[in-house]
Amino acid sequence: MPLTGNWSYPTAIRFGAGRIAELPGACAEAGITRPLLVTDRGLADLPITRATLGIMEAAGLGRGLFAEVDPNPHEQNLAAGVEAYHAGGHDGVIAFGGGSGLDLGKMVAFMAGQTRPVWDFEDIGDWWTRADADAIAPIVAVPTTAGTGAEVGRASVITNSHTHEKKIIFHPQVLPAVVICDPELTVGMPRPITAGTGLDAFAHCVEAFSSPHYHPMSQGIALEGMRLVKDYLPRAYADGSDIEARAQMMSAAIMGATAFQKGLGAIHAMSHPIGAVFNTHHGTTNAVCMPAVLDFNADHIRPRFDMAAAYLGIDGGFDGFRDFVQALNDQLDIPHTLSALGANPERIDELATMALQDPSCGGNPVTLSVDNLKALFQRCM
Secondary structure (H helix, E strand, C coil): CCCCEEECCCCEEEECCCHHHHHHHHHHHHCCCCEEEECCCCCCCCHHHHHHHHHHHHCCCCCCEECCCCCCCEHHHHHHHHHHHHHCCCCEEEEEECHHHHHHHHHHHHHCCCCCCHHHHECCCCHHHHCCHHHCCCEEEEECCCCCCHHHCCEEEEEECCCCEEEEEECHHHCCCEEEECHHHHCCCCHHHHHHHHHHHHHHHHHHHHCCCCCHHHHHHHHHHHHHHHHHHHHHHHCCCCHHHHHHHHHHHHHHHHHHHHCCCHHHHHHHHHHHHHCCCHHHHHHHHHHHHHHHHHHHHHHHHHHHHHHHCCCCHHHHHHHHHHHHHHHCCCCCCCHHHCCCHHHHHHHHHHHHCCHHHHHCCCCCCHHHHHHHHHHHC
């Protein structure tokens, strides 16, 4: 069965190998005639980016490129991107890359027409209504990794470079108008990035499935997303040219980001401050935290993971699932500790305070506090 399709949930998605060639049509569908392609520095000179710029140029869309994007993008990257957008006379954004390029690209489109600071639109209450919705530029998203699912998200994570806090900026119209998911763009991902991004998708599904909030559609999506990661991430890691595995992981990434509408939890509450302070890879940080958080939440999530384990073909119910998670981390060469990623144990008090302020806390099955977060950080260090 060919892994290709046109999907309208959660937005318009053109899925399949080679479909980057349809980028001009996607721009036309979104109403973009002069796009700015936003990506990160590491992707700027790679063949997949050069080829995409060639597709744009051949279609009369120009070669507008902005690549001053850090691994954990911050407001200074955003200001430079908005300046490039205006200087080039652009009328839309192609957000291209992994989570950093996608998040920053979406924010450039969002902030290009706003007059208030980006922090005024943090995902708190109805702050999103402060935005001028008519001034938000259209977005086409093109993921080149399989993990964050930012291509189907209505928010971006931006780091405040002064306070070293990660902030979630939300608006419904930040959801890209069209997404092109072409697994051929992910073939060149290095193995550590394949592992880290894939486990990010897995963490999204695990936390959504654990969340106590009611959202049965997301619950079902999270369960199947976990299965796709279990079956296909080891294959993609072992052979980066396995196009079936790459395609299934792109699907898992979309599913994880769709599922976490149900909520996230302690894994993300911990990984956000770690990433902001120590500039660690987000998905890898999630993976390090996952076994300890599963143990922490065990009494509240055991029955549902007993059922999930049976569906996933894992013996031993919750305990078997927890053991599988650690074994998968080991198989993908994920470090056992946050210290191995460069985190400093002497800053646990600060990290716990920052984690408790993260909106992800609200979806954790066990109520989080500074004390139990300190204990979790200590265990992960």
